[in-house]
Amino acid sequence: MNDQSIYRFxxxxxNGEEVNLSNYKNKVLLIVNTASQCGFTPQLKDLETLRNEFAGQDLEILAFPSNDFGKQEPLESCSIGKFCSINFGTHFPVFEKTKVKGADAHPLFKFLSSKKENGHVGVAPIWNFHKYLIDRNGHVVDFFYPFTKPTSARLKRRIGQLLESREVMMAL
Incomplete structure (x- = not known):
């Protein structure tokens, strides 16, 4: 498997169930660190709008709640999922609360933040709602700062380009 792919994580x-990111092979992914008590929290609705706009086109949005910035994710486990779905109508996967920066960051976020590891992007999340764009081969290809709305023309154009690219490398 390609060492610069997220599929090894x-x-x-x-609910505590472990998910291997290789389950998302051949999909374009938008990985976002979220928080329920942040000024950017309304982006959860925008993420759902984006999901709906690209429905059926192999885009998956993966949300990772984090308490790393301003302690703005006080909720735990199922309460986070309920908050997202009740308040913002979300249907995309929300994962366990995750450390996204520093020495204790989850290995996935260390990878996403390190150009040495992922080969392309060397930017750690600066706040909640930092977005990483992953191509169909599991490679980090771009990132978007928290102030970039999920429904922005720039982000949607980039997603569209990746969805149009049907070129998928076969894992050996």
């Missing part, structure tokens, strides 16, 4: 759902 596993993450946990809110």
């Amino acid at each position: 596993s993450v946990q759902k809110l």
Whole structure:
């Protein structure tokens, strides 16, 4: 398997079930660190709008709640999922609360933040709702700062380009 792919990582759902990111092979992914008590929290609705706009086109949005910035994620496990779905109508996967920066960051976020590891992007999340764009081969290809709305023309154009690219490398 390609060493610069996210497919070597596993993450946990809110119910504790482990999910290997290889389950998302051949999909374009938008990985976002979220928080329920942040000024950017309304982006959860925008993420759902984006999901709906690209429905049926192999885009998956993966949300990772984090308490790393301003302690703005006080909720735990199922309460996070309920908050997202009740208040913002979300239907995309929300995973366990995750450390996204520093020495204790989850290995996935260390990878996403390190150009040495992922080969392309060398930017750690600066706040909640930092977004990483992953191509169909599991490679980090771009990132978007928290102030970039999920429904922005720039982000949607980039997603569209990746969805149009049907070129998928076969894992050996």
